[in-house]
Amino acid sequence: MSVNFIRISKDPAVKISQSQSFDAGYCLQGLNILGHAQLIDLFIGSECGGQGRCGKDRIQISEPERIHYNPPTELEHRYLSDALIADGWRLACQCFPAEDGLSLTVYFTG
Numbered sequence: 001m002s003v004n005f006i007r008i009s010k011d012p013a014v015k016i017s018q019s020q021s022f023d024a025g026y027c028l029q030g031l032n033i034l035g036h037a038q039l040i041d042l043f044i045g046s047e048c049g050g051q052g053r054c055g056k057d058r059i060q061i062s063e064p065e066r067i068h069y070n071p072p073t074e075l076e077h078r079y080l081s082d083a084l085i086a087d088g089w090r091l092a093c094q095c096f097p098a099e100d101g102l103s104l105t106v107y108f109t110g
């Protein structure tokens, strides 16, 4: 069980490619999603290294999986509109899995 990253196009008309899937190999409660990407040297847009100062590490979480994370933080509300948050967009440095060993999928455009 681990966090699987899928790169999506910024153009919603383009389909997801299987070759753009990256498995972190782990799902750890104490590690944010940015940290999971860093485990496999996957760049997902962060420009501040997880300091909460860039707002560039955007990921999208599907509706059924949102219960497996902490709620959006105050910092995320600063960088993301209410509409984006309602659509499942988060900042990876602010998202923590609710428990170890989950099987999670996150989407990113970085």
Ligand code: FES
Pocket (backbone or CB within 6 Å): 034, 046, 047, 048, 049, 050, 051, 052, 053, 054, 055, 056, 057, 091, 092, 093, 094
């Ligand atoms: S990595 Fe910069 S805000 Fe999350």
